[in-house]
Amino acid sequence: MAAAVWTSLQGCAVFQQPSPPEAVEKVSHDLRVFPLPGGLNDTWMLHSNSPERVEQSGILVSSLPPSKLEDKRKLGVALQGEFGLFLHHVARTPPLSSSRLYLAVVASNPSESEALLQLKQGAFFRTWPEAPFYALSGIQNNDSGQIFAGAGDRLSLAWLRGENTLPPRELKLPPNTHRLLFLEAVPTNPLWVLQQDNALSGLFKFQSETPVHLSTLAWVSQTGEPPSEKALLQMLESGLAAGPEEAPATAYLSDQPPPRGVFRYGRVAGLGKGSEWQGQLNPLPVEVGERVGFPIASLYLKRLGTKQNQSAPLHKRVSDTAVESHGNYGLKYSLRAQLYNPDDRPRRYAIYLHNPLEVRLQPDLPYQAEAIFQISRSAAVRFRGSVLLNWKVDSADKGEESLMHQILHEGEEAGALKIFELPAQSSSEFKIELVYPPDSTPPQLLELQRLS
Template sequence: MLSFLPSLMLAQVVTAPLPPIQAEYITQPQEIRPLPGQLNDVPVFNSNSPEVVVGDGILLSTYPQEGKYDPRAHLNKPLNGRFDFFSHHIARPFDSRLLYQGVLVSNPSNRFVRVKILQGASYLTSPDAPFVELPSLVEDPKGQVFSGPGSRLMSSILRGKSQTSFPSQIIIGPGQTRLLFTLPIPRSNARSTYLRLESDGPVYMANLAMQAIQELPETIASAKEQKPTPPKLRPPSQADWEALLVRGRLATPRDKAPTPPEQIQRSAYSRPIYGRVAGISLGSEWKGALLDRPGTNVLSIPSRGQSFSYPLSTLDVGTHGTSQIQSAPMLARYPDTAYLANGNYGVHYQLDLPLYNGTKSRQSVSLSLQTPLKQDQYKDRLFFLSNPNGQVFFRGTVKVSYQDDQGQVQDRYFHITQRQGQMGSPLIMLNLEPGEKRHVSLDFLYPPDATPPQVITVKTEELYYGGLLRR
């Protein structure tokens, strides 16, 4: 029997024919619809390759190639106006020195340029956000529930939080360079960072990695003192970062090179390597109104006992029969990195569901986020595992806004942890009267260290529950 194999951070995704339906598999007959909406046109400085950093090197540079020791490390792509910054890297340096991440921003114009940091946050695995076992669904009104730096980062950005360690703005003189930040990444730690930025002129940006600088020991003043002086270590200065930008190489070792898109087949034995992202992707938000059809203003709930779903963060393989690929295109990239921003890490999904009960009876309707088994063959069913106990495929926070059955406006946050093939529990349950329309919105930023796709599912329950199951 062929099985579904998990993938970690999209380094490689495997798809296989659906196995014969046996006791461990649950088939859920239902309609699967393409997700309405589209990505916006905000560029994202998107740095995730190489994911594991072992020493000094250039992770991602949009600077011109002229005058650089390693021209292939520079993409010659200026940024201007609204753009975002996302990075996720793990430190495993060759020696015991602390690894640092530094970001340079340069102004190539002949006038001053202002770069505003509209929002920014950055977290380490330890001590900020260790990976911990959590229940599959936890309500989290204060942002105190997370597992891993990607989970905590997306929760903070979703809630509009910004760390005070980032400046509110930097002003760069004509032809000058500023250091946006230097942050440590201790050994075996991951650091996830997201910034929302806005400039009033073109800038170049580089994300660099460097170990602590070892200074020469001081000269021994007395011949009687023969004890060796231990070397002093310090964080890299702006001058150190600028020297690395000019004289450094593209960071190595490189991740696996991706399969060219034209070679990816949706056949039973397709094994594409998506690669990791390093470049400028196009799209920081996906906004969509989930409607019966274009031109209408309602989303009619399904018949009692029925449901329909919309896939989220789909890739070339695993579209659940919709053939919809949501991955952001790349405006610039290194040749050995991903052709698309697979997984849409950090993309803010904002979905509006104007639920409408067009029946003549009161109905109970639930909204769920689910992680079905990945497949491309069917758009009239989902497949789950009766005992999902494998790899975690999603750990992150979603916000649900709606008017409850008492007419009160609710903004609720839930942290979700789901494994491959997990059906998931309802986030909310609403009771709709005949002819009633109720707006629900779902917001989340797709978290790093997750494996897409997921689906959002609307279900009309078999029975009308009154207020008994109201959360």
């Protein structure tokens, strides 16, 4: 018999009898599973995600060279050509407090000549007010671009659609100067009787022909008023680190077995390579009923039946933060598939995005596997995002496009994102695009099936 639990409600003791545990049913299907073809591009990305919850002012991450021992969040790597920035942080303020978190991005030119920094694309959203968490489920058409749940979901949707919340612009940086590029409040409700959080997610694409540096800063204003540019630059110079510090991430080598003990991925604060993954899906399902799967955002310890870890490598990172850019938050996946139907009758295909509990390889049968799922009413959400599908039959005058929004729970075997028909004696190019949403938990399984 389950033990009863005593809790407190408004100072009064309440006796609660726990609900019986949910009966979870396991289901599975067979497939062939392969590493995702292609790979990451060479674009530098500065990742600012540690600490995720910010309560103390300071530097989050900076590519500037450290000037003293205390500058532990400065990486010392100049940025040139095309490069990007991803940031995701959560404001946490005490109840009945007027304090407010501000997030800032600063560009620096430490050279003796002028630098021209171009913002090619920029978007950011906060959970409140722009992107609250709506109770969504399943798969919905999102051609309107109005379906999202949370800041990460909406940011990925905007980036996928090529939308900006920050207009493209050019910024001249005189020699040996710093300039404030971005400053936004992350407000919380001061009248909320419990501690309340609010998140901001942002993606930026830059271009500079000369070396420059980027820094992300957090400023906790006790009065709620925004900081001056001078105050932010003084804090950047001081080397003060934002807080609180998170528990250290586990150190590991990506091609070696995991170390003993508790494993902690940690949050990412570092400079890595990779803003987009491009690949041609192959092999594809041939026989009726056949399923072929590929991992999306596979991790060091979660490779879904393959040996592939898609985490972007980090060239430099803040000490004790994540070893790799696991999860690939903000990374764009651009995948193509070339289908051919030599038959005298049409073929039908389906495309899915699943969230299996695991993918088990069959002994002595290369690539043959079993994907394990669960049927549960209370499983946590693991993916909130939109997938853009494009396809064109060679005999058609123009192609078709569909933007689909999907919610995936832990262990969920999902319905088809799209079912499409390939006419007899024809071929079709199919394109799948998604920007991996910051609010998601990797990995997922992309699957194609021939239905008939």
